[in-house]
Amino acid sequence: MKLGAVLKLASWVRAAREKADLTQEQLGERLGVTKANVSAWEKGRHEPSREQLEKISELSGEPLPFNQSNVEPVPLGTRKVPVLDYVQAGEWTAARDSVPEWEPAEFLLTDLSLGPRAFAMRIRGDSMLPRFQEGDVVIVDPDQPHHPGDFVVAANGGEAVFKQYRDRGINEKGQQVFELLPLNKLYPTIRSDIKPMRIVGTMIEHRTYRRK
Secondary structure, three states: OOHHHHHHHHHHHHHHHHHOOOOHHHHHHHHOOOHHHHHHHHOOOOOOOHHHHHHHHHHHOOOOOOOOOOOOOOOOOOEEEEEEOHHHHHHHHHHOOOOOOOOOOOEEEEOOOOOOOOEEEEOOOOOOOOOOOOOOEEEEEOOOOOOOOOEEEEEOOOOEEEEEEEEEEEOOOOOEEEEEEOOOOOOOOEEOOOOOOEEEEEEEEEEOOOOO
16 A cells, blocks of 8 residues: 555544544454554554454444445555564574574565564464464564564574463563463463563464465
8 A cells, every 4th residue: 555545544543533532442442452553553554454444434433435345456565574484483583683594485575564574474283273273374573562462473492482462560570471372272371480481573464365
């Protein structure tokens, strides 16, 4: 989407929210996203999905900022990001000041505005079902701050994990504690004060694919 269209959409989201007399946090709760997501929409950093736009329109009574056709042109992405495996993702942030010894074998294109260390990763296993299925692709930005409810990639010096982030505050040692939550309740929650972890990056986009 061109810059002018992005700014127009950002202005529409803010105007619609204010017309509905909702704060960013309240609108986020109605849509199942965080306040930070709504703030990013209103600043033009990211765009809500069509479903989210339709919900905003329904809440505010503000007409959608585009026609009602369910088909619209999608521009080709111009930003190339590497697709990493779980081991490479676990090492990625540590390599911010140096060139990793390995070279990514695959890249994908996106039109998102991302930091220089952004990467993609294919979901493995079923710990994040039902929302994330094995083979789905997530685009992750290490330069994007994470907030409670965001999906993140984290690592403890080995392989990375992909989970939902929950802040648990400061412990008695003055350390920031967080939890990494699986969506599949058959899997355990990971606590950073029990199993030390560092956040590698925050998920910015989720891509799903047709399954036969």
